[in-house]
Amino acid sequence: MSFGDVRTLVVDGNRSREVDALLGLEPASLVIRNRRDGSVIGTQPYGAIAAATYSNSRRPRWKSDPALAPVPESVGGGGFFLSTAKHWLTLQTKSEFVILRLDDKNVQQVLSAIERRTNIKVERPVVNDRNERDEK
Numbered sequence: 279m280s281f282g283d284v285r286t287l288v289v290d291g292n293r294s295r296e297v298d299a300l301l302g303l304e305p306a307s308l309v310i311r312n313r314r315d316g317s318v319i320g321t322q323p324y325g326a327i328a329a330a331t332y333s334n335s336r337r338p339r340w341k342s343d344p345a346l347a348p349v350p351e352s353v354g355g356g357g358f359f360l361s362t363a364k365h366w367l368t369l370q371t372k373s374e375f376v377i378l379r380l381d382d383k384n385v386q387q388v389l390s391a392i393e394r395r396t397n398i399k400v401e402r403p404v405v406n407d408r409n410e411r412d413e414k
Contacts, residue, residue, distance in 0.1 A: 279303040281388055283381035286310050286319060287338070292352040296379065303391050308369070310376065324395045326371040332389055335405040338366035338377045346370040353377065367392070367400070 281301040287294045298313040307323045329346055333339040340349045347370050365380040367388065380388050389400050 279391060281380075281384050282313065283384055284310075284388075285379040287353065287377040287379070288319065289350060289353060292350065294353050299378070301378065301388065303395060308376075308392075308395075310378075320374075320376055322369060322371060322374070322376060327369050327392075327396045327398060328372060329368075329370040330392055330396065330398050330400040331368045331370075332385075332400050332402050333366050333405050334363050335366065336361065336363055338368050338379075339403055339405065340368040340375065340377075341370060341401065343370075345372060347373050347375045349375050349377070 280303065284299045284301045285296045286299040288297050297319065299319060300311045300313050300316075302309040302311065307321050308327070309321050310319045311317065312319055329341040329343065331339050331341050338353065349368065349370070365382070365385045367378045367380055369376045369378075369392070378388075392398075393400055
C-alpha cells in the first residue's frame with residue numbers, strides 16, 4: 279500500500295523543510311521516499327513505532343515523553359508553517375521521529391493503516407491554533 283499525496287518534514291539543525299514524498303506501507307516497515315528521485319528518506323519498522331500523533335493544525339504535534347525521540351522545538355516555530363490548518367502525523371520511536379503532512383483525500387486511510395500495522399492508537403489531541411504560541 280502506498281500514498282503519493284504526502285509531504286515529510288526533513289529537519290537539518292534548527293531548520294526544517296518539506297519534501298514531496300511517497301509513503302510506502304510495506305509488510306514489515308514504513309518507508310518514506312523522495313517523490314522526485316525515489317531515494318529513501320527514512321524507514322521505520324512498525325514494531326519500533328511507540329507513538330503516533332495526528333493533528334489538524336497549523337503546525338505538527340507530538341508526544342512529549344522522555345522515553346521517545348524528542349522533536350526539536352524549532353520544528354514548530356518560525357514562519358515556516360502556513361496560517362491554515364493542515365493534516366499532520368508524527369511518528370516517534372525511542373530514537374527517531376517522522377513528521378508527515380497528509381492530504382485531505384488520504385488522511386483517514388493513512389491513519390487507519392498506521393493503526394492496523396503498528397497496533398497503536400493514533401492520538402488526536404484537541405488543538406486550538408489561536409492560542410498555540412502560548413502552549414509551547
